Structures are given as C-alpha cells and as structure tokens.
Amino acid sequence: MKAITFAALFALLATNTFAAAEADFVLASDCPPGFQNVAQRCQWRSPYLLYESLQNSGVGGLKTAMPKVRDGFSPQQIDLGRYLFFDPILSGNQTQACASCHQPHLGFSDGQARSTGANGTRLNRSTPSLWNVAFMQRFFWDGRAHDLEIQMQGPLYDPKEMAATPAQLLQRLNDSENYRRLFREAFPQMENRIELDQLYQALAAFESSLVSLNSRYDWYAHGYAQALSANEIEGMNVFRSFVARCAECHTPPLFSNQQIAVIGVPTPSDLPFDIGAEAISKEKTQRGGFKVPSLRNISKTAPYMHAGQFNNLRDTVQFYTKGRGHAVPADQQLTLHWHIWEPNLSEQEIDRLVDFLQTLTDESFMPRVPEQLPSGLAPIYQMPSQQ
Template identity: 65%
Template sequence: MTKYFLLGLMCLSASAVATATTDASITLANHCPPGFELTQQNSCKLHSLYDQYNSLYNRGVGGLKTALPTRRDGFSPQQIDLGRHLFFDPILSGDKSLSCASCHHPQLGFADGLPRSIGIHGREATRAAPSLWNMAFLTRFFWDARASSLEEQMQGPLYSDVEMGNNPGQLLTDLNANADYRRLFAEAFPEQAQTITLDQIYLAIAAFETSLVSLNSRYDHYAHGFHGALNQTEQEGLNIFRSFVARCAECHTPPLFTNQQVAVIGVAEPDGRPFDTGAETIFNNPTWRGGFKVPSLRNIARTAPYMHSGTFDSLRDATEFYTLGRGHALTEAQNKNMVLHWHIWEPKLTDDELDLLVTFMETLTDESFTPAIPAQVPSGLPPVGQLPPALQQTITFEEGNSDE
C-alpha cells in the first residue's frame, strides 16, 4: 500500500515566524530510539549484533562477521528528540523556507533525490546531498572529507549562501525568541545556562543524526547466520561483490560498506560542468585530485542519483562505470593529472554479473528505524514533510512513519 508524502519549499517572513504558535505543548521523549538502551545516567547506548564480533577484517576484506568501528552515542533521549525537532524545523534557514530535512528527507534515504541539492532562493549546490544513515560510525564528513565531526559539518549548510543561508546571530536570535525552544533546550541541557547557545544547537542535531542507524537489512540477517535471508541470486551477487575480480568490498567494506577513505575513481562531471577537484583542494594533496570520500552503500537503492554530482541516474549505470576501464570517462588531459585508485581497473564483468551486483546491493536496504517526522515543531512553521498541499510538490512513497 502506498500513500502520498508531501515535500516542498515555502517562504515565511521573520515576523510571521515570531507570531506563529503551536497547537499544543511539545514535549521531549524520555525514552531512547529503537536499538538504544536507556542507562541509569539517562544516556542512550546503541546495541547491535555486530557487538559480538571483535575483528574489523574477519576472513579477509568483506567477511561477514566483522565488527563495527567505534561509534558515537551516549546522548540523552531529550537531546536526541530536541535534535529531531530542530532537524525538521524551517526556522533554521535564513528565510524560514528550508530545514535539514529539505536535503536529507527520511523518505528519500535521508538524501533528496536530486543530482545537486537546491538551497535557499532556488540556488543549486555544487554536489549531491549524501545520505545520513549510520553517521554515528563515521569520522569524516562531506564528499571532500573536510569536516571531522557532525558539529563541524552542519555549520557548512547552515551558513552557506547556496544552502540554508543563515548566520549564527540570526539563528540564536530566532531560537532564543521562541518560548517553546527555550523550554525544550532547558530540558535537554538542564545543567547549562538557560540561554540557547550555538554549541547546544549543534550537539542536539548531532545527537539526532547519530540515532539514524541502519543495520537490520536482509544482508545483516544473512551475515549473522540466517542464510535463508538471501536467495541464491543475491548470494551470487554477494560473492561477486567480495571477489578479488570485482573488489567492491575493498572500498565498500562491510558492515558499514565504506572504508571511510578518499578515493580517486575518475568520474566525469555531468552536463559539461567544471571539473570538481574534490579533496585535493581541501588537503592540498595533488594525488587526491578529483578524489571523494567513499560513500556507504547502506540504503543505496533509495538514494539515486549517484556519485558526488549525480552523474548516474541508476544503480546499474553506477555499477557499470567500474568495469568500463581506467579513466574511460575523462579527457586525455584530465587523465594525465589524476592518480586513479589502483582498484579502478578493468574487471570485465559481464552484464549478468553487473545485474547480480545490483541485486545484492538492494539487500542493504533497511529503514526500520526511520524516525517519525514531527507533527509540529516549536517554531509553528509546518515541518518539512508535513507542509500544506498548496505549498508542496506531491511525491508518492511507500507507507512510512508519522508521529503518533
């Protein structure tokens, strides 16, 4: 069964925000999200079947019973739920038209389904919005890996002129002028000053983002010993994925399906766009010219289009790219100035093998812990995902979560 989720943009003046009120008092959750244990210290600790494994490389790269890297957890339920309300609240943007969920919507794999995101005043960003699933395990953020924490990362889109278009002063003024937000921040940070601070804002959103855990796919069931979770075709795709010929698992290493490294793979920019130097500029490293962080393949079937600028519309096309030969997508001049990752070679996979890889990657879908979109947010603005029909584009999704 399907139903319509409505997603769009709207603009309200700052004066309209100041007078907007919520229909009922918003309270914060006192329980942890699914998969987390509430400790006696009122913190949420994540538990996973992967905790029983103690090796990051069991039976070679791509082994099934491999451990997860160090994770970030320990936030209170109130901090996580406050972050959830902030995440969906357009008050965070400069003109009150966008929230974090505008580019990271839960019904679009926590991406936005666009080759390059659209920000404030309809401005186009330079890259696609990456998915936010399993952020708790990552150590570098952005396609070019320039941020080392979620708090550092979120300041990029918040204050970018082509994304949310806000500034620290306006953000603090708007939130501190809101009685509901002052009350909720005091509840989430009871031992701190009652004036809302930037650090509290960043931490609350980070707390919510680290609760977005996807580790319960059919692949995971198979990895933990239930071999009936994957059919024969999907198991054949997994075998190709792990093989020394395709070498997918060497960069997209289970169980996160990323090794969190920067890789230069030689993707061309679509539509004649200027070449994106990627991590080279950030790290002043010429060997990383055109290099980008290896993305996780978790929920990859939900996050088309693919690559840093949405070069490929389908997962099949993105998969085929890797078998067409080193540097095939680049000009001769670009190839001379690029140090392609040594895994980018010519495996000469057949069409059937490519189809099997796609079939396997589709088993990595798990959205069972998708959080609910708040029915209302403290600003009084319609939360992204719950906008009035006259202000939205209509998109059909599978049956999803909503607030109680």
C-alpha cells in the same frame, strides 16, 4: 558485551517506544530503537557488537564489527534534535530545514543529481545520506569535516545553502518560549540562554540515532541463511571477490572504508572539473578524489556519485567495468585508485551485483516526522506521494 544474547538484542531492536507528545512538546524519555537507556544515556546495541574488528576477519567478512560508534546522547537531546532537523527556523529565510535536502523517505538524501540551496540555487554536489553517520569519521564529499558539529555549520551558514547566520539562529531560538523550555530539558546545566553548541549537539544527537543495520544482508550476516536469494548471494560473492573488488573500498558492514578515492567518474557537461579532496589536502594525488560513501540504503538514494552522474544502480556498477580511466577528461592527470582497473564483469555479474545492493535497504528505525514544531512553523517534509 559477552553477556548480551542475540535474543535480547533482537528484542531490543524490535522495541519502538521513542515517542513524544507534540501538542505540548514534551521531549521523549525513552531512547530510539536500537539504543538502550543506560543512566539516561542512549547506548547503541546490535549483534555487530559481538564480532571482532575488521583486522581479524578480512575484507568483506560477514561477522565483522562496525567501526566505533558515536552514542551516549540523552533521549531528550535526540528528540530535541528531531524537532530542529525538520524546522525551517534554522534557515535564513525560514523556508528550508535540514530535511529539505535530507528527506527520510529518500534515504535521507533528496533524489536530485545536485542539491538545491537557498532561493533555488543549484549546487555542484549531491546530498549524501545520513544513515549511519554515527559510525563516520569524516564528512562532506571531500572529507573536510571530522565531526557532525563542524559538518552541520557548513550548510547552516553557507549563503548558497541554508543561508543563516549564528546571530540569527541564536535570536530566533531564544525568542521561542517553547524552544527555551525544551533546551533546558535537554541540557539541564544550561544557563539563561540557548547557545550554539547546544544547537549543534542536539542536531548531532538526532543524526547519530539514524541507524540502519537491520537489512536482509544483516540477517544473512548474523546467520539466517534464507534471508538472501541465490541471485543475491551470487551478487554478494561478486561484490567480495578479488575480481570486482567492491568490498575493498565499500567494506562491510558499514560498506565504506571512509577513505578518499580517485575513481575518474565523468564530469557533468554543465560543470567544470571538480578537484574534490585536493582543494582540502593540497595533495595532487587526491585531485578528483571523493569520500567513499556507504552503500547502506543505496537503492533509495539515486542518482549516484558526487554530482549525480548515474541515474540507476546498473549504470553505476557498469562504470567500474568499462576500463580504468575511460571517463577522465583529456586535460586531467589523475592518480586513479589502484582498485579501479578492468574487471570485465559479465552482464550477468552486473545484474547480480545490483540484486545484492538492493538487499542493503533497511528503514525499520525510521524516525517519526513531527506534525507540529516548537517554533510554530510548518515542518519541512515532502511525503513520497508529493515527489
């Protein structure tokens, strides 16, 4: 990587030739922006590759490397995954797609406090963003999955979510002449039939291409001092301070340390207490614990927390300054994360933190929503004006 210059990297990031002719469903032969085609494998490229790991730069350091990335998919696999992501063929009643909950213009979330599943079922947790999942090592709010292929099988087959079955998906995809041809193009070693592993890999390929690392914060981190205003820099300094301690869990540049944290958020009045990660680990210390989410594109993903407890960023930030354990139900004994204390931030400091969080927005590599699908069904996607 030492031979790669910033000029070359930014030129690569500015290139967007990732397009396919949808009329006859020809898969893309170019990698999406932010990736370089190396022997027909898309490898992530960014100025962050020039930096050292977090171990050498301290918490919140600007010139810090990203965690290990998952890349190396072919352009065709990524583009096939794009079609599948918006296709309701993957749901039991063919009215939902991955994009029903992971809507691109809402930060690949859905704008709801808690997700809506099959037949209008209201779920107990909110939809996490998919931006930068290529750098994540655990998935779901309780951290129970450790790769995208395992994660996606949860919503696909959960009767409360997309409510499909493996046999159903195999039959539908193999009955589609378009999909059989596209899967053979994306997986040249494929034999006669589409297999579930190929479906999971194509979806993982597309989701891993959703990279958001070109925000104004990133410009500042790479050395462009004018990228942030004085108020935003003040907010960044509060974020990184040992008073607020935001960066110790929401560690730049991913803005998540990917750990489970018990912070004691209030329980929605219509829900029982959610034990979170304790259900998976069986550890009492993780009761009420949830994965620390990335703050990338956080301004797009309201409401906030695992069940949408807060409607806006200011209320979310204010929660942390109201005092350790102030929202924990009286009947619950929780082992709160030691970073959750009483920072006593001023109103101005809270305002500046919100200013800074809004600098983490970057949708410059937004994928193109298909106008037609190989299945012949209509793509599932709500335009912003329809919200």
